[in-house]
Amino acid sequence: MQRRDFISGSFALAGTALISPQLMLQTLPTPPALEGGEADENYWNNVRSLYKRPDGFINLENGYFSHQPSSTLAFHQQSEKDINTRTSVFMRKEQQTAIETARTSLAGFLACDAEEIALLRNTTEAMNIVIMGFPWKKGDEVVLGNQDYGSMTEAFRQAAQRFGIVLKYAQVPLRPNNDMEVIEAYTGLFTRKTRMVHLTHLINLSGQVIPVASIAAVAKKRNIMVAVDSAHAVAHLEFGINNLQADFVGASLHKWLCNPLGSGFLWMRKELIPNIWPLMGDTSQPQSNIRRFEHVGTRPIQTLQCIPESIAFHNKIGSALKEKRLRYMMQYWTSKVAKTPKIQINTPWEDATRCGAIANVAIDGYTANQLAEILFAKYRIFTVAIEHPAIHGVRITPHLSNTIEDLDALVTALTEISSG
Numbered sequence: 041m042q043r044r045d046f047i048s049g050s051f052a053l054a055g056t057a058l059i060s061p062q063l064m065l066q067t068l069p070t071p072p073a074l075e076g077g078e079a080d081e082n083y084w085n086n087v088r089s090l091y092k093r094p095d096g097f098i099n100l101e102n103g104y105f106s107h108q109p110s111s112t113l114a115f116h117q118q119s120e121k122d123i124n125t126r127t128s129v130f131m132r133k134e135q136q137t138a139i140e141t142a143r144t145s146l147a148g149f150l151a152c153d154a155e156e157i158a159l160l161r162n163t164t165e166a167m168n169i170v171i172m173g174f175p176w177k178k179g180d181e182v183v184l185g186n187q188d189y190g191s192m193t194e195a196f197r198q199a200a201q202r203f204g205i206v207l208k209y210a211q212v213p214l215r216p217n218n219d220m221e222v223i224e225a226y227t228g229l230f231t232r233k234t235r236m237v238h239l240t241h242l243i244n245l246s247g248q249v250i251p252v253a254s255i256a257a258v259a260k261k262r263n264i265m266v267a268v269d270s271a272h273a274v275a276h277l278e279f280g281i282n283n284l285q286a287d288f289v290g291a292s293l294h295k296w297l298c299n300p301l302g303s304g305f306l307w308m309r310k311e312l313i314p315n316i317w318p319l320m321g322d323t324s325q326p327q328s329n330i331r332r333f334e335h336v337g338t339r340p341i342q343t344l345q346c347i348p349e350s351i352a353f354h355n356k357i358g359s360a361l362k363e364k365r366l367r368y369m370m371q372y373w374t375s376k377v378a379k380t381p382k383i384q385i386n387t388p389w390e391d392a393t394r395c396g397a398i399a400n401v402a403i404d405g406y407t408a409n410q411l412a413e414i415l416f417a418k419y420r421i422f423t424v425a426i427e428h429p430a431i432h433g434v435r436i437t438p439h440l441s442n443t444i445e446d447l448d449a450l451v452t453a454l455t456e457i458s459s460g
């Protein structure tokens with residue numbers, strides 16, 4: 041079903057008003073100017089009112105997945121209903137059109153060629169296609185980060201067992217003083233045998249943003265492939281895929297784009313498509329067709345149908361303003377507790393080029409698990425404990441559904457815990 045099909049239709053939302061997703065979006069006022077707009081609480085309260093917040097607790101763990109605004113949720117429910125009514129006629133005759141509509145919309149959003157995007161279920165699937173499908177030779181070296189996401193690290197370890205590749209880990213500083221410290225952590229490990237560098241664009245553990253394009257520029261000069269895990273960067277930071285200078289970029293759309301669960305993509309430079317093996321066997325598509333990576337069997341198309349709707353919501357705010365707001369929320373609470381005795385912020389939070397919404401906090405005398413438990417049990421604030429060799433602390437991830445009052449509650453909780 042196309043987005044425009046909803047214009048004339050209307051349906052019940054949460055048993056209340058009959059209103060179409062487009063009308064819901066129209067209730068959002070024009071965004072404020074970029075300068076100072078990140079703190080216009082009147083506007084952000086309007087945005088927040090499109091989200092149904094959880095009862096009984098404050099969710100500051102939007103990094104796992106981000107719930108949908110009511111416009112997308114309503115669209116999703118209607119799509120599911122529609123497919124359920126159209127039955128296999130939809131699946132046999134119409135689903136490919138729906139997929140192509142989503143692909144075109146996403147390509148516009150990412151400023152890239154639609155023929156370079158495979159629509160997948162998540163970042164894990166996207167990066168596994170690259171890691172398992174790359175034509176490795178025994179002894180090839182890969183440089184990855186010591187704080188890369190577990191699923192990618194595991195996939196590389198399995199590829200090492202299977203293909204005989206050699207893994208080298210860049211030690212990324214938690215709070216770098218400059219880009220060079222991070223760039224050299226990776227490029228210092230490059231040798232003549234390095235075939236690929238794997239970069240986590242925005243590190244989930246700490247919220248640190250990596251200078252991807254600068255590292256990629258060095259890699260390109262040495263003919264090294266650049267694979268980027270942008271799970272947390274897409275629809276969070278403002279960037280065009282082509283500016284990253286990467287060869288492969290994977291991301292999930294159920295995180296910062298607020299699309300329904302189970303949606304992601306893999307972007308790949310066109311000339312590389314024939315060289316990569318799909319995870320699931322596919323010989324029906326031409327070797328040079330990006331769709332050969334989408335062969336995953338029967339899947340929920342309604343999730344993909346929502347992509348244009350999720351982009352419409354995002355664009356109604358604008359990438360630049362959204363990024364500013366997300367960083368503003370992070371800096372709002374970090375700036376209030378950073379100097380408090382016993383509190384450490386494990387994120388380069390003061391440097392706007394190195395962070396977005398996510399930050400990681402630790403309190404002396406508490407493990408990350410203990411801190412997360414107290415925050416939830418006593419203060420009803422949901423977060424996630426990060427216990428990792430490189431970082432111990434609680435990850436705090438606000439999103440557009442949070443309020444400044446939520447962050448004030450966090451500041452009060454952290455201050456009380458640290459002084460108790």
Ligand SMILES: Cc1ncc(COP(=O)(O)O)c(C=O)c1O
Pocket residue numbers: 103104162163164165189191240242243244269271272292304
């Ligand atoms: C940096 C990073 N990469 C990849 C993933 C995996 O995302 P998904 O579970 O959607 O595949 C995550 C999930 O949190 C992540 O933080």
